[in-house]
Amino acid sequence: MSRFPFRALITSRVPRFLAIVPLALTAFVATPSSGGPPLSRFDALPQPSEQLEQPVWLPHCAMKVVEWRSTSALRAESAPSEQAYALLDDTCRDAYGQFASFLRSKKLPHLRDRPTSLPAVSLLPGNVLLDGKALRALNDLPSRFEAVAPGCCYWGLYVDSLNHLFLRNDPLIKDPDGTLAPNPRFVRTLTHEISHVLSARLGVWDAVGYDRQRDEDLAEDFVSYMGMHFPAESSAEDLDFHRGRVPYAPPGTDTPALAPAAVAKVPVAAGQANTPNANTSPQR
Numbered sequence: 001m002s003r004f005p006f007r008a009l010i011t012s013r014v015p016r017f018l019a020i021v022p023l024a025l026t027a028f029v030a031t032p033s034s035g036g037p038p039l040s041r042f043d044a045l046p047q048p049s050e051q052l053e054q055p056v057w058l059p060h061c062a063m064k065v066v067e068w069r070s071t072s073a074l075r076a077e078s079a080p081s082e083q084a085y086a087l088l089d090d091t092c093r094d095a096y097g098q099f100a101s102f103l104r105s106k107k108l109p110h111l112r113d114r115p116t117s118l119p120a121v122s123l124l125p126g127n128v129l130l131d132g133k134a135l136r137a138l139n140d141l142p143s144r145f146e147a148v149a150p151g152c153c154y155w156g157l158y159v160d161s162l163n164h165l166f167l168r169n170d171p172l173i174k175d176p177d178g179t180l181a182p183n184p185r186f187v188r189t190l191t192h193e194i195s196h197v198l199s200a201r202l203g204v205w206d207a208v209g210y211d212r213q214r215d216e217d218l219a220e221d222f223v224s225y226m227g228m229h230f231p232a233e234s235s236a237e238d239l240d241f242h243r244g245r246v247p248y249a250p251p252g253t254d255t256p257a258l259a260p261a262a263v264a265k266v267p268v269a270a271g272q273a274n275t276p277n278a279n280t281s282p283q284r
């Protein structure tokens with residue numbers, strides 16, 4: 001019953017997402033640790049200088065984007081834009097619309113019909129073969145994420161105790177004609193993370209007791225439920241998709257590009273986050 005979550009992006013581009021939401025961000029910012037390790041989880045949060053001048057509210061997500069850093073090698077695909085914001089919001093619309101029926105299909109109870117306060121969002125470089133390990137990027141463990149994600153490497157990271165969702169920065173990808181299109185793997189990452197967010201914020205784990213592996217399995221099952229039947233990719237595979245070395249191949253299609261042997265693999269340690277608060281989208 002699940003349907004493929006992509007749809008033509010809304011073309012009438014009254015700037016939906018550039019509406020400014022005044023917000024005092026200070027509540028979300030912790031003073032960075034004054035020096036020596038260990039890091040605290042608050043080091044993961046964006047510093048004042050890293051925040052968008054104005055956060056961008058995504059109505060279907062009911063979340064605001066407060067930080068977005070692009071990747072210079074993939075500028076068009078990784079910079080904030082109307083099309084990119086629309087893809088995030090459309091992904092939320094589709095995922096949120098199916099999550100209750102998904103929970104029913106899994107026979108999982110939840111305590112609330114509406115989620116409690118939803119996280120703020122950061123979009124950061126994630127590809128560790130480009131700038132994903134750069135200072136303050138998604139896989140910068142030593143100076144940013146060590147306290148919440150001691151492993152490496154991730155495309156997404158939801159930290160419940162910070163009420164913050166960290167995501168890769170590439171909602172878009174160039175199709176064979178060079179036109180920017182939805183990036184299926186970004187949608188996969190966001191859908192996976194939405195399962196973590198909604199299951200926590202709807203009280204699923206309050207009802208049945210938290211279990212990390214069950215949470216991860218649920219997120220992957222939700223990805224499948226939403227019609228995406230391809231695995232998370234490595235950074236090397238991500239580069240191949242972005243650079244058009246192999247077709248970026250819409251999900252659900254059985255193409256050689258998605259066959260494991262079709263792309264060179266660079267081993268990336270798929271560490272397990274080992275704090276109770278980190279819910280991740282591991283890279284392969």
Ligand SMILES: [Zn+2]
Nearest residue numbers: 219279280281
């Ligand atoms: Zn996960």
